Amino acid sequence: MRVALLQMTSSDDPEQNLATMxxxxxxxxxxxxxxxxxxxxCNCVSMxxxxxxxxxxxxxxxxxxxxxxxxxxxxxxxVLAGSLALKAEPPEERFVNRSILIDPSGGIVARYDKMxxxxxxxxxxxxxxxxxxxxxxxxAVVAQTDVGAIGMTVCYDVRFAxxxxxxxxxxxxxxxxxxxxxxxxxxxxxxxxxxARAIETGCFVLAPAQCGTHAARSGRARKTWGHSxxxxxxxxxxxxxxxxxxxxxxxxxxxxxxxxxxxxxxxxHDRVFSGPET
Numbered sequence: 001m002r003v004a005l006l007q008m009t010s011s012d013d014p015e016q017n018l019a020t021m022x023x024x025x026x027x028x029x030x031x032x033x034x035x036x037x038x039x040x041x042c043n044c045v046s047m048x049x050x051x052x053x054x055x056x057x058x059x060x061x062x063x064x065x066x067x068x069x070x071x072x073x074x075x076x077x078x079v080l081a082g083s084l085a086l087k088a089e090p091p092e093e094r095f096v097n098r099s100i101l102i103d104p105s106g107g108i109v110a111r112y113d114k115m116x117x118x119x120x121x122x123x124x125x126x127x128x129x130x131x132x133x134x135x136x137x138x139x140a141v142v143a144q145t146d147v148g149a150i151g152m153t154v155c156y157d158v159r160f161a162x163x164x165x166x167x168x169x170x171x172x173x174x175x176x177x178x179x180x181x182x183x184x185x186x187x188x189x190x191x192x193x194x195x196a197r198a199i200e201t202g203c204f205v206l207a208p209a210q211c212g213t214h215a216a217r218s219g220r221a222r223k224t225w226g227h228s229x230x231x232x233x234x235x236x237x238x239x240x241x242x243x244x245x246x247x248x249x250x251x252x253x254x255x256x257x258x259x260x261x262x263x264x265x266x267x268x269h270d271r272v273f274s275g276p277e278t
Contacts, residue, residue, distance in 0.1 A: 082178025113137025
């Protein structure tokens with residue numbers, strides 16, 4: 001199966017980002033991809049909550065989502081909208097960070113709301129409080145598709161291994177980790193975390209990422225790490241997109257999932273244990 005990772009430097013203008021993605025999806029199809037994946041918050045990268053309230057929409061009225069569905073149908077592609085920043089349904093006043101899987105007819109087949117919120121202080125100049133603006137999800141998702149069983153996650157989820165184990169034990173062969181990863185943590189943590197999730201589960205890991213400095217009409221500009229990765233079930237990095245926006249295509253063979261799990265059947269070796277005491 002041929003997969004395409006869209007590495008982007010999204011701005012805080014949803015219409016501009018949609019135009020970029022539609023062009024990239026056409027390129028992915030021309031390169032023979034069967035599924036294309038966008039990074040996290042591909043519709044709007046913004047640090048300004050007021051601006052987000054102005055430009056973001058509910059899922060049913062989101063022009064970026066409808067545009068991606070239309071392009072998926074026009075191209076005959078599976079499309080993972082890695083995540084879209086969307087307004088939640090009342091009474092929730094915060095946004096949701098929602099990953100959406102679209103089939104080649106343009107229909108939505110699965111949704112996953114990011115569970116783990118990035119509330120961290122990486123340094124004196126790099127602080128994030130995601131939970132102040134986004135409501136966390138509470139449901140893990142495995143989508144059964146004709147391109148494989150896909151376990152859906154988003155960015156900071158990658159630090160919580162139990163989620164990925166649960167997805168793999170529920171049948172996932174592919175784990176998706178769309179991201180807008182911090183440049184403060186990326187050099188040390190991005191690659192080894194993704195490799196660990198692949199090795200622990202015997203899954204392919206597909207991680208399309210935002211990169212570079214993101215143009216902002218309001219608020220401060222955000223920077224992201226890039227380095228979209230594809231990791232094999234044995235932990236081998238078979239694609240590293242570096243730091244340049246573009247469409248990156250690679251072939252994967254899902255028979256490698258069963259082979260890795262045959263060699264190391266760790267998903268069947270869980271033990272019930274007590275402790276530790278606190």
